Amino acid sequence: xxRLDKTTVYGLLAGILAVxxxxxxxxxxxxGLFEKTAIxxxxxxxxxxxxxxxxxxxxxxxxxxxxxxxxPNEEDSGQLIEDLVEFATIARREGVLALESKASIHPNQFLxxxxxxxxxxxxxxxxxxxxxxxxxSLEQRLEQQAKxxxxxxxxxxxxxxxxxVMGLIHVLGNxxxxxxxxxxxxVAFTATLxxxxxxxxxxxxxxxxxxxxxxxxxxxxxxxxxxxLAIQAGENPNLIRKKLTAxxxxxxxxxxxxxxxxxxxxxxx
Numbered sequence: 001x002x003r004l005d006k007t008t009v010y011g012l013l014a015g016i017l018a019v020x021x022x023x024x025x026x027x028x029x030x031x032g033l034f035e036k037t038a039i040x041x042x043x044x045x046x047x048x049x050x051x052x053x054x055x056x057x058x059x060x061x062x063x064x065x066x067x068x069x070x071x072p073n074e075e076d077s078g079q080l081i082e083d084l085v086e087f088a089t090i091a092r093r094e095g096v097l098a099l100e101s102k103a104s105i106h107p108n109q110f111l112x113x114x115x116x117x118x119x120x121x122x123x124x125x126x127x128x129x130x131x132x133x134x135x136x137s138l139e140q141r142l143e144q145q146a147k148x149x150x151x152x153x154x155x156x157x158x159x160x161x162x163x164x165v166m167g168l169i170h171v172l173g174n175x176x177x178x179x180x181x182x183x184x185x186x187v188a189f190t191a192t193l194x195x196x197x198x199x200x201x202x203x204x205x206x207x208x209x210x211x212x213x214x215x216x217x218x219x220x221x222x223x224x225x226x227x228x229l230a231i232q233a234g235e236n237p238n239l240i241r242k243k244l245t246a247x248x249x250x251x252x253x254x255x256x257x258x259x260x261x262x263x264x265x266x267x268x269x
Contacts, residue, residue: 005072015201032164038191045159050152065145069209075220081244084227088237114228135221146210153203158193
């Protein structure tokens with residue numbers, strides 16, 4: 001099983017514990033948090049409204065979107081820069097045709113495709129255009145996934161209000177039994193709690209996390225794009241390393257020590 005992103009998991013658990021813990025701290029009871037009618041109205045209504053809003057082609061990508069939110073970013077910009085510098089060195093010494101065998105076994109599809117176009121002699125401007133279209137396509141696809149959760153976060157509080165209003169209608173229809181008014185009103189407002197809590201602890205934070213992951217992925221692809229074009233232009237490998245290192249300002253691995261080869265090259269300069 002792949003690792004989970006700690007901030008997403010811990011944040012989600014902390015939010016749920018804060019709401020439940022606060023309720024219990026004030027003297028509430030577990031039973032007061034579990035109302036099957038409210039669960040049906042809020043979760044069922046939110047799902048239905050979200051399903052109506054988007055086509056199936058987008059909804060079926062929800063599991064992928066959740067993976068984006070719950071899996072950590074495993075891309076290593078430092079290692080990628082070293083790979084690009086190695087490819088640049090090979091290209092300067094042996095020519096770009098020598099890159100074909102090396103690039104074909106690299107695990108990143110975007111980098112393989114970009115270097116293959118370099119080997120095929122694609123015009124640099126066309127190469128940039130094609131790769132930028134791929135980046136834009138990925139960015140739009142991930143944004144669409146984030147919007148699904150953002151929409152759910154907008155519908156959930158409204159469904160909670162609907163559940164509360166329905167509960168109050170039931171309460172007002174039974175005014176002949178004053179002793180049941182208090183508990184009935186409390187149950188009615190449970191729906192509002194579900195709607196507001198799920199929107200602000202689950203749906204909207206997940207949408208924000210997907211957008212954060214989108215920024216990281218686009219940033220990583222842009223680094224590759226600049227490296228590929230620098231290799232195609234025949235730039236000095238050490239200068240390529242210096243230029244691409246600027247892309248690591250947002251990389252959580254940026255503070256790690258340089259590899260022995262990179263450190264040796266840096267001292268030589």
